[in-house]
Amino acid sequence: MRGVVAAALGGPEVLQVTELPDPEAEPGQVVVRIRAVCVHPADLAATTGRIPGGPVQPPFSPGWDIAGEVVAAGPGATDLGVGDRVVGMIPWYLTRGTPGGYAELVAADTDWLVRLPDELDFVSAATVPLNAQTAHQGLSLMSPAGGSILITGASGGVGGFATRLALRAGFRVVAQASHDDEQWVRGLGAHEVIPRSVDLASVGPVGAVFDAVPLGEAAAAAVEDGGVVVTTRPTPPIDPARGVRQEVQLIRLDRELLAELVGQVASGQLSTRVAATMPLTEAAAAHRRVLAGGLRGKLVLTVG
Structure with a gap:
């Protein structure tokens, strides 16, 4: 099969298309023929070595989120079978690129996958x-x-989902949108949409901040004393005198939750968007496009 590996640490130029052995399903695994794999900022961070736990030594394959069809099942893989359409998340924080999703075939634990x-x-x-x-x-x-x-x-991806989920949880949502992207964020239902250029110290104060970018101190300026700030990466500490609770959200795979969220996207309760698709073989160009910025939605690599 063909796959994409980071042959060294660096920018998009380190990604190479190469022939790899076809994977075999071990006990509790299935082999998935990949049809789509999302390009995430985490993939770009992996190739430059700027990830929690330190850099992964090349060669390795990037790629967290995959969708495709089961083509083989190993012993004990009783809840998924050949022909099933599936979507899932490779826990890259555990596999560290062995496997990664940038490939035509992936051997995946059934716990990573749900039916599509x-x-x-x-x-x-x-x-x-x-x-x-x-x-x-x-x-x-x-x-x-x-x-x-x-x-x-x-x-963005996390922020867009967070907006819809926060509304359903009963929050009054103030959502910060990228330049000229306010209309899409309004369509998510946010009570108030503010542009990226706004000084967040003038917003609120609000009881909670989900800093999905993250912006760090600029976002923390909006939270009330005694509130909570959740970020997607570590950010500078907030003055302890303010009594603000800081949390860092590090992903953990939850199959039951994944099935629920995928179902909600399928039914239209949650919204996602795709900016563009590119062939898997153009992964390096895809990384350059993500680095250039300005995408409205996710960039997805397709296979076949």
């Missing part, structure tokens, strides 16, 4: 697992729900 509803196409499905679970798990750190919340990066 017929109403949802492979490309859209591949945008869901990492971002939607991060959004849901981050909001769960803000218990009890309700009150006001500022969501930064609401135009």
Whole structure:
């Protein structure tokens, strides 16, 4: 099979298309023929070595979120069978590229995967697992729900899911949108949409901040004393005198939650969007496009 590996640490130029052995399903695994794999900022971070736990030594394959069809099942893989359409998240924080999703075939633990509803196409499905679970798990750190919340990066994958989920949890949502992308964020239902250029110290104060970008100190300026700030990466500490609780949301795979969120996207309860698709063989060009910025939605690599 063909796959894409990072042959060294560096920019997009380190990604190479190469022939790899076809994987075999071990006990509790299935082999998935990949139809779509999402390009995440985490993939770009992996190739440059800027990831929690330190750099992975090349060669390795990037790729977290995959969608495709089961073509083989190993012993004990009783809940998924050949021909099933599936979507899932490779827990890259554990596999560290062995495997990664940038490949034509992936041997995946069945716990990483859920069945893909017929109403949802492979490309859209591949945008869901990492971002939607991060959004849901981050909001769960803000218990009890309700009150006001500022969501930064609401135009993005995590922020967009967080906006919809926060509304359903009963928050009054102030959502920060990228330049000229306010209309899409309004369509998510946010009570108030603010542009990226706004000084967040003038917003609120709000009881909670989901800093999905993250912006760090700029976003923390909006939270009230005694509130909570959840970020997707570590940020500078907030003055302890303010009594603000800081939490860092690090993804954890939750199959039951994933199935629920995928179902909600399929039924239209949650929204996702795809900016563009590119062939798997153009992964390096895809990374350059993500680095250039300005995408509205996710970039997805397709196979076949």
